[in-house]
Amino acid sequence: MRQFFKSNSKIFTEVDALPLNRALLFGDGIFETMCFINGQFRFHQDHQNRAVNGLQKLKINGELDLEEIGIMLRNIFGTTKMLRVRWNIYRSGIGKYSPIENTACEHLIVSDFNPSPKTKSTAYISQKVHTNTTAWSGVKTLNALHYIMANIERQEKGMADVILLDEKGFVSEAGSSNIFWVKGDQYYTPSLSTNCIAGVSRKQIIGRLKDLEKHCEIGKFKPNDLLKADQVFVSNVTGISYLLKIEDRDFAPKPEPELLSLFDL
Numbered sequence: 001m002r003q004f005f006k007s008n009s010k011i012f013t014e015v016d017a018l019p020l021n022r023a024l025l026f027g028d029g030i031f032e033t034m035c036f037i038n039g040q041f042r043f044h045q046d047h048q049n050r051a052v053n054g055l056q057k058l059k060i061n062g063e064l065d066l067e068e069i070g071i072m073l074r075n076i077f078g079t080t081k082m083l084r085v086r087w088n089i090y091r092s093g094i095g096k097y098s099p100i101e102n103t104a105c106e107h108l109i110v111s112d113f114n115p116s117p118k119t120k121s122t123a124y125i126s127q128k129v130h131t132n133t134t135a136w137s138g139v140k141t142l143n144a145l146h147y148i149m150a151n152i153e154r155q156e157k158g159m160a161d162v163i164l165l166d167e168k169g170f171v172s173e174a175g176s177s178n179i180f181w182v183k184g185d186q187y188y189t190p191s192l193s194t195n196c197i198a199g200v201s202r203k204q205i206i207g208r209l210k211d212l213e214k215h216c217e218i219g220k221f222k223p224n225d226l227l228k229a230d231q232v233f234v235s236n237v238t239g240i241s242y243l244l245k246i247e248d249r250d251f252a253p254k255p256e257p258e259l260l261s262l263f264d265l
Contacts (some may be wrong), residue, residue, distance in 0.1 A: 001109060001110065001111045002014060002018070002041060002109075002110045002111075003015050003017075003018075003107065003108065003109055003110070004072070004107070004110070005106070005108075005136065006104070006105070006106040006107075006110040007092060007103075007105040007106070008092075008103070008257070009254075010018075010103070012072055012106070012108065013106045014067070015073075015240075019108060020094060021090060021094070021105065021259065022048065022090055022092075022093065022095070022098065022187055023088060023090035023105075023107070023142050024089045025094070026097070027141065027142040027143030027144075028058075028090055028091045028099070028142065029060065029088060029090025029091060029141070029142045029247075030051060030054035030062065030089050030090075030139055030140055030141055031057070031086055031087060031088045031089065031140055031141075031142055032047045032050065032051050032086070032087040032089075032140065033084065033087075033140075033236070033237055034047050034081070034084075034085045034086075034087060034237060035083070035084050035085075035113055035237055035238060036070070036073055036077075036083040036084075036085050036110075036113070037082050037083075037113070037265060038079055038080075039064060039073075039074045039078070039152040040070065040071075040165075040200070041070055041085070042237065042263075043200045043201070043204060043237065044066060044067075044070070044174070044263060045147050046200040046203055046204070047067045047087075047200055048064065048086065050066055050139075050198060050200060051064050051066075051087065051089060053139070054089075054136075054139040054140065054141070055089065055104060055232075057104060057135065057136045057139055058091070058111055058139070060089070060091050060102055060104050061092075061102050061103050061104065062089065062103060062104025062106075064089070064104070064106075069085075069087070069108065072084070073110070077110075082112070082113040082265065083110055083111070083113050084110070084112065084113040084114070084238075085108060085109070085110050086108070086109040087106065087107075087108055087112050088107040088108075088109070088142065089104050089105070089106050089107075089114070089233055090104070090105055090107070090142060091103075091105070092105050093103065097213060100262065106175050106257055113238070115188070115237070115238050115239045115265070116202075116239035116240060116241045116263075117233075117236040117241050117262070118225040118238065118241065118255075119241060119242045119243070119253065120160035120161045120234070120242070120243050120244065121158050121160045121175070121243045121244050122159045122161075122244070122245050122246075123159060123160060123161040123162065123232075123243045123245065123247075124157060124159050124162060124163065124166070124246065124247050125155075125162075125163045125165065125226075125247065126153060126154075126162050126164055126225050127148065127234040128153060129146050129149050129153060129162075129164060130146070130164060130165055130166060130167050130172075131146065131149040131164050131165070131166045131172040131173065131194065131195035131196060132146070132165070132166075132167055132195060133158070133166070133167065133195055136235060136243075137194070137195040138192050138196070138197060139178075139197075139198070140197055141197070141223075146164075147175060147176065150162045150164055151175050151176070151250065152228065154175055156160050160243075161174050161175055161177075161234060161241075161243065162175040163175075163179065163223075163226070163246065165223070166194040166195050167195075168188055168193050169221060169222065169223075170190065170220040170221060171190050171194065171221050171222070171223060171225070171226050172190055172192065172194040172195055173194075173196035173197060174194045174234040176236060177199070177201075177233055177234035177235055177241070178190075178197065178201065178202040178213030178234065178236070179194060179226075179230035179232065179234050179235075180197040180205065180216075180232070180233050180234075180235065181226055181230075181231065181232040181233070182229060182230050182231045182232075183228060183229050184230065185214065185215075186215055186216050186217065187209055187214060187215065187217070188216065188218075188219075188221060188225070188229070189202065189205075189206070189216060189217075189218055190218070190219070190220065191218050191219050193220065194220060199235065199236060199237075199262075200237055201235040201236055201237050201239075201262070202235065204262050205240075205259055205262065206218070206241075207254060208253070208259055210256060219254065227246060227247075227248070227249050227258055228253075229251065230251070230252070231251050231252065231253050231254060232251050233253070238263070239257075239259060239260075239263040240259060240263065242255065250258055
């Protein structure tokens with residue numbers, strides 16, 4: 001793993017550790033997890049756009065340039081190595097709850113890339129941890145406490161994944177992914193109004209289904225709607241994983257090659 005840091009519009013420099021900052025003290029920022037493959041960021045523009053939108057919602061000022069980061073990574077790592085890049089962007093300065101500055105600092109964590117597993121054996125629906133409505137719902141903020149608590153609960157239950165509901169009991173997302181399911185020829189996925197992350201892979205899958213003339217209903221669904229599905233899969237930028245069992249309901253995955261091809265290496 002290697003780390004790089006940039007502040008005040010200077011160039012990225014490699015670092016071993018960061019100075020005291022608002023990301024550490026308050027979780028005051030956003031992040032993008034990205035795949036760097038064949039010298040390019042997969043879904044480059046979607047990551048750039050989502051990061052810009054996140055900064056606007058958190059009122060952090062910054063000129064982001066993912067292409068600049070790509071050039072640096074190509075110069076350091078070449079074009080054959082597959083990398084996982086976490087791009088942390090947080091508010092500069094220290095202060096207390098009230099910031100004293102509002103410009104962006106950028107921090108990169110670069111490690112080896114590992115694709116998502118093709119299947120996950122078991123999942124359950126959490127009754128204790130929920131996604132909550134905020135003015136920045138859908139943004140990948142550095143404050144990820146409800147995902148942490150959900151995955152601690154998942155580990156305690158010995159499960160491979162956890163499914164989260166929103167505060168009104170509608171299906172929202174999985175523990176680190178967006179969720180889709182299929183009934184017959186119909187695809188379904190929760191609306192962003194359920195407070196799920198506005199996933200880059202979610203956007204890509206919805207777009208590919210449209211290209212394939214397969215209907216995807218985006219809305220609010222109760223757990224029983226999910227449990228009536230023929231197959232269920234979760235997705236993030238590392239790929240698609242099919243769920244084999246949710247609580248006492250078994251699923252028989254029939255992977256759609258045209259969706260899987262979005263994540264070809």
